[in-house]
Amino acid sequence: MEFTPDRSAKKPIYKQIAEYIEKEISSGEFSPDTRLPSERALAKKLNVNRSTVVAAYNELESIGLVERKIGSGTHINTDIWGISHKRIPNWGRYVEDGSFLPNLPLVQKIRTETQKNALINLASGELAPDLFPVDQFRSILIKQPFSGHLGYDHPHGNEMLRETISNHLYNYKNICVRPESILITSGAQQALHLIVQCLLKPGDTIAIENPSYAYSLPLFQSAGLRILSLPIDRYGVNPYSIIELQRKHRIRMLFLNPDHQNPTGTKLSINRRKRILELSSEYGIPIIEDDPYSLTSFNGDIGPCLKSMDENGNVVYISSLSKIVASGLRIGWIIGPQKVIERLADAKQQVDFGHSVFPQWIANEFLGSPHFDLHISLLRKHLKERRDLIISALLNLSEVETDFIVPEGGIHLWCKLNEQIDEYKLLDASMKKGVAFVPGSIFGSEKGSIRFSFGRGEKHLIEEGIYRFASALKSSGSG
Known part of the structure; x- marks a missing residue:
């Protein structure tokens, strides 16, 4: 042999x-x-x-x-x-x-452990069950019986829902868009997948934030893309980083999460938004704006989104109801030039023949009702309370020395530990103590950072979760 x-x-x-x-x-x-x-x-x-x-x-x-x-x-x-x-x-x-890569083993482990074990979940990027508008949905189902058809819907998604989304975007985010330029997707994740598969090809160079949720998604590597990183500070991506990358590489697409970014919670400054849009026009680089969190702004100040500032049609905008209403509803949308939407809609038809009629129906009823505005107001209040709880717990523990930016919206708190630590061993120790978080390197950053998600953690358990984390930190020999 x-x-x-x-x-x-x-x-x-x-x-x-x-x-x-x-x-x-x-x-x-x-x-x-x-x-x-x-x-x-x-x-x-x-x-x-x-x-x-x-x-x-x-x-x-x-x-x-x-x-x-x-x-x-x-x-x-x-x-x-x-x-x-x-x-x-x-x-x-x-x-x-298979050509489509699996999730990172650590991502799979966190997901599995948080589902099967009674952990205090400070890892999952979703809302807690008590933040879902269950009563409002129940009221809609009782008072407004379903009257739609049960066949395949329009390739772009239900026309009434797209009209409602068009009005919603204008009223809340000052984005003017016609229903025919909107594509309904199964959350923002499918939107990203369609964009990568239909608008890019193997070998193309893209730029994403660092750290970024996008680093944890295998879909970019599966598509054979070359990924460049744009460092983030407390004001988001520095436009000069884009200039430097463009001088050395031909960037085909720019992916940004400007508002309450995942995982850092930062908000891209207005001046930087303007400059990045100028660079997009100067270099001809399309921007993919992922906006799941802007409506969660704790003080009610929203945007302006890049798409609302876009005068040249350079921005393709993605959003969803997953982070502000219910993750299981699976309603997201893409806004872009009509030819782009037609291309993406054709691809979606090949995958699933269009979105399910029932989630679209109830999303339309909820999004167009007074229930939505009340829900968003309460959601901001409850998320701010959870944010304050997690910050207070961290500050009250002298053995946990961290640096963090206080987020003004969203559901994530990004912490940098002030000492060297093996974040994977710390995660194992924390899970044994009954609490889960996400190590920072999952998002592409240097080691020593962690992401706590306060949206999923139940309010009365958040403080206990931080105490358990501190105990794990101490027992792992790093505290």
Whole structure:
């Protein structure tokens, strides 16, 4: 067996061994009934642990390529291509070879642990159940029975909902848009996916904020894009960073979250907004404005959004009801030039034949009713109370020394610890104490930062969550 495992590769060695043997079987180099080296002999030849070879042989046996015979070792299956034996596809290979990348393992772990365990959840970027407008939805369902049709809707989404969104955007954000320039999506996540898949190609260079929620999304890497980072300070992205990147690279698209940014909570200053729009026009770089949080502004001051300042049609605007009404409603929208909306709508039709009629119906009823304005007012009040609780808890703990910018809206608090720390070990220790957060490096920043989300944490548990975090920090040897 002429094979040497690549110890520098990310792929586990046992998988490398299994794939090599599978390749040799497929090519005919290993004929049926060939006896493979014993586990001990192959481990010695490849200079690996015997358990590594055992794992490789187990994987080959699970897909029907080899048989383990007591007393005679491991053999290539004699009936691989016959009718009496059913081969099992190597699903592990298929899973690994797919072009759409999975979430980062740490992201998967946080999601799994917060769902199955009774953790105080300061990690998830969503609203707590007690902040959902459940009573208002119930009232709508009782007083206004569904009267829509149940067939496929317009490719852009329900016409009445798009008209309501058009009025909503004008009244709340001073954005003038016609319904035909709006596409309803399954939240902002699908909107981003459609933009990446339809408007960019592998090898294109994009620029995103650093830190940024976008760093945690594999969709950019899956699309083969080159990602450049724009550092953030307390006033958001510095326009000079865009100039410097453009001098060295040809930026094809700029992704920004200007209001109460995720994860830092910062708000892009007015002067910087104006300058970035000027640079967009000067260089011909389209801007994707992701705006999930501007309505949560605690003092009620909204925007101005980049889209409301856009005089040349350079901004494609994304927003949703996920962070201000209910994440499970799955109602988002994209605003852009009509030809762009037509292209994205065609792609969405290929994926799901348009959005479900029921969420669109109830979103239209709620968004166009007095319930919405009252809900937003209460939401701002409750989110500000939660923000104040988490800040007060951090300030009252002398053993937790952090720097943070007090957010004026949104649901996130970005903390920089004032000492060196392994944030992944700290997360493990915190979960054992019963509280979850998100390590900063998930968002592309340097180590030593963490994101607390106060929107998801239940109000009476936020302070306890910070105490548990402090206990984990101390027990992990960093406090």
